[in-house]
């Protein structure tokens with residue numbers, strides 16, 4: 574438990590066997606509220622862990638007064654339906670998250686077409702097409718992952734003792750909750766102690782593509798500027814004095830970007846070719862992830878003016894800028 578000023582945080586940390594180490598969500602007690610920040614996965618492990626944490630502090634499920642969501646991923650929203658079905662409480666999320674969590678039909682159609690076109694243009698060919706077809710239900714539509722209750726959009730940048738600000742990159746809808754008095758930051762999946770966060774390439778509202786890694790770096794810089802003392806992370810351990818780690822994650826982005834320049838210089842010109850070169854068999858096993866990483870770095874280098882792209886027969890080819 575963490576206690577400072579009038580705030581108490583009871584982390585719910587559910588260990589996982591994968592590289593995420595744990596799935597974390599948080600009960601936050603303030604004078605007149607018991608807020609849940611994120612809601613784990615929809616499974617018994619998370620459900621039981623939440624019940625146990627409540628019980629440890631002499632609360633029950635019905636004492637929870639509201640839910641704040643950092644982003645739309647299934648390991649952050651899992652228990653919302655189950656909790657809200659026991660008693661009706663407000664659930665808050667970013668407007669982008671709402672589109673996904675409500676499975677807005679138009680938006681979902683746009684999303685599928687977005688990925689289909691993206692992977693074609695990135696040179697993934699039939700393999701990319703097949704990935705989109707296969708992922709239609711589990712990843713892109715996820716119809717069975719709908720949130721049933723009403724979702725309230727954040728309408729201003731302050732709610733239940735927190736400043737709310739956007740930290741896109743991992744997802745376009747990611748937000749952070751910051752308590753200024755405690756200097757405590759709830760940052761979703763922006764920062765993890767043990768692994769760097771993925772910046773997932775996604776469509777914006779209007780179907781344009783996010784420059785996810787560029788956003789990720791800006792979001793890390795934004796958090797660095799807060800000088801927070803504690804970051805409550807979506808996975809892995811809670812991060813004390815996060816300044817050094819934030820600086821390290823920012824530096825890693827530039828170091829890795831430079832490696833991509835070498836790869837492009839050696840003659841790999843399409844995102845698909847680069848992904849296969851860098852990630853080998855992972856390209857097929859973790860297609861969406863590896864493509865997101867590569868496209869993220871290509872966007873980043875392009876914005877810095879270090880590479881340029883040309884479309885040839887419907888496929889983007891990337892080249893290093895010649896310096897004279």
Ligand SMILES: [Zn+2]
Nearest residue numbers: 644646743762
């Ligand atoms: Zn996530």
